[in-house]
Amino acid sequence: MYVTQPSQLFDPPCSSPVSPKISNKTALRMRAGKHLFHEGDEASRLYQIKDGVLRLTRLTKDGRRQVIAFGFPGDIVGFPSKGRHHTDCETLTNTSVVSYSVSMLESGDRDLDTHRMLLQAALLEISAMQDHFLMLGRKSAAEKVASFLCVLEERIGIRIGQFIKFHLPMSRADIADFLGLTTETISRTLTQLRKSKVIAIKNVQTVIILKPDALIGLAESTN
Amino acid sequence: MYVTQPSQLFDPPCSSPVSPKISNKTALRMRAGKHLFHEGDEASRLYQIKDGVLRLTRLTKDGRRQVIAFGFPGDIVGFPSKGRHHTDCETLTNTSVVSYSVSMLESGDRDLDTHRMLLQAALLEISAMQDHFLMLGRKSAAEKVASFLCVLEERIGIRIGQFIKFHLPMSRADIADFLGLTTETISRTLTQLRKSKVIAIKNVQTVIILKPDALIGLAESTN
């Protein structure tokens, strides 16, 4: 999951970015807080998330962390680079994934549909990351947080009357490291959104979007 | 071209990220300041740069710009998303490129080597972009500029005695929009590097790295 432009969000009426039909292969189940792979691991398989949330991270030598992406159901993670994983990947919740051999992506001699699906996922990944650049490089803290909430709304929101509710599966620190901010700034920004009645925070991990349109507005301009 | 971690830069002793052998296909030549493609264009071809420099950009509705990447010789640009280009692509210098049909990437039934090469390029693109996230999200202005110069040094530097010289093909505004800064900050940071004798600026577009090791140090820590 990346923070993409609304244009891309609303363009096609499909909620999951890749093939709507999630494979019927047997799923691998994992508890929260486990590593699916580490940076540097040999990458033999790709993973499509059936259920749960993953976090992809990368570190600098001196310990600063960047959350590269969150993985939600439908997302595919683990694209290799020179045969190796380039990020750590950890489960934030109990998760089930189905896996594909990297050779399915690279040649896919047997199953052309799967080959095509994995390739399209890789290409979609590239364009989603391009949008995310725009967000990291050019948006204010308020815009970043609003954009982030908009994407979560799209991906995991549940309609409650005229509002939209979702559970934040990640910590404030995770959000901060994803958006290039600090936990304090995340916290303050959420408080502001709460005080201006755009969102409500039921408990620390449950957000209710009260004014979806206002949130979209905030995601785009500083005013 | 993205700003990647030194680990990745020095890992393999290959200067160009993809296949060293540049195709012998006939090249398309273009003058500086021309568009190779626009955002939204139908994407029928990928381009590998033989010579020159490209700039990939993306805009927000309200006119803020992000330079997604610069394309240097060896780089491949134009990966499509849902059959369309997702960025603008413009030549910064006179440029020659060779092109590949998108179908070479997607199926490649005829030429397996090319298919494999384009796919690996896409995968390398993903991991390079992941590194770039770390830079955009977590590095200071000084670290960003130093990192940027390090990459240029690697990609287009020319040994001059014990120093390394290169020509900046892009404007300060381009660098700013690439690193998520302003032109003023780029200018000030370059001035600082010049005053501390880490670099020299021969003319506005010609940089000489006087202390390559110091520059690498600055790229990694704020001190």
Place this chain on the structure above:
DNA sequence: CGGGTTCTTGACTATCTTCAACGAAAGTGG
């Protein structure tokens, strides 16, 4: 040479970070 653009520099400001304290929530062990 002249006009326009780009780059640099300065002064000031805003945004976000840092540091610190406190409160809430969650995990641990008796």
Place this chain on the structure above:
DNA sequence: CCACTTTCGTTGAAGATAGTCAAGAACCCG
């Protein structure tokens, strides 16, 4: 189940980094 510890989130005050605005210098191009 409750006290204890630890982690996580919120809030405030102060500070730093980068942005904004403005002016002048350098460069480019006809």
